[in-house]
Amino acid sequence: MRKAIILNPKDNVAIALTNLKEGDIIEIPVNGEVIKIRLVNNVPFGHKVAVRDIKEGEQILKYGEVIGIATKHICVGEHVHIHNVVGLRGKPQER
Numbered sequence: 474m475r476k477a478i479i480l481n482p483k484d485n486v487a488i489a490l491t492n493l494k495e496g497d498i499i500e501i502p503v504n505g506e507v508i509k510i511r512l513v514n515n516v517p518f519g520h521k522v523a524v525r526d527i528k529e530g531e532q533i534l535k536y537g538e539v540i541g542i543a544t545k546h547i548c549v550g551e552h553v554h555i556h557n558v559v560g561l562r563g564k565p566q567e568r
Contacts, residue, residue, distance in 0.1 A: 477510075477522060479503045481537030486521040486553050488535070493522065513551040521553035533558050 476499045477487040487501050493516040501508045501524065508524055516522045521535065527547040532539045541558040551557070 475502075477501050479508075479524065480535060483537045484534045485523065485525055485527055485531075486533060486535050487524050489516045489518055489520050489522060492516075492518050510550045513548055516552045523547045523549050523551050523553050525549050527553075 474491070476491055476493060476497075477489050479487045479501055482504050487510075493499065493512050495512050495514045497512050499510050499512065499522075501510065503524075510522065510524060512522065521533075526549050527533065527543045529543055529545050531543050533541040533543060533553060539561060541560040543557060544559055545557050547553055547557050
């Protein structure tokens with residue numbers, strides 16, 4: 474069973490398709506390749522997990538679109554949520 478999905482090859486986060494446990498290694502297919510990630514912490518169903526290191530101030534990409542900005546460094550395999558991201562939902566974006 475697939476445990477996480479990347480919705481767009483540009484994305485730096487994947488979406489958990491089930492509750493994921495700290496220490497587990499998940500495999501995520503993207504562009505004909507498989508990314509292997511060791512989870513840094515638990516990631517609840519429907520939440521995001523970093524598929525690469527994300528620097529503080531860097532854009533969070535989901536659906537190939539910017540959905541937020543990292544408020545601190547996020548390591549690959551780390552839960553990506555309100556504790557380390559400020560969302561852009563409902564806010565005007567500068568482009």
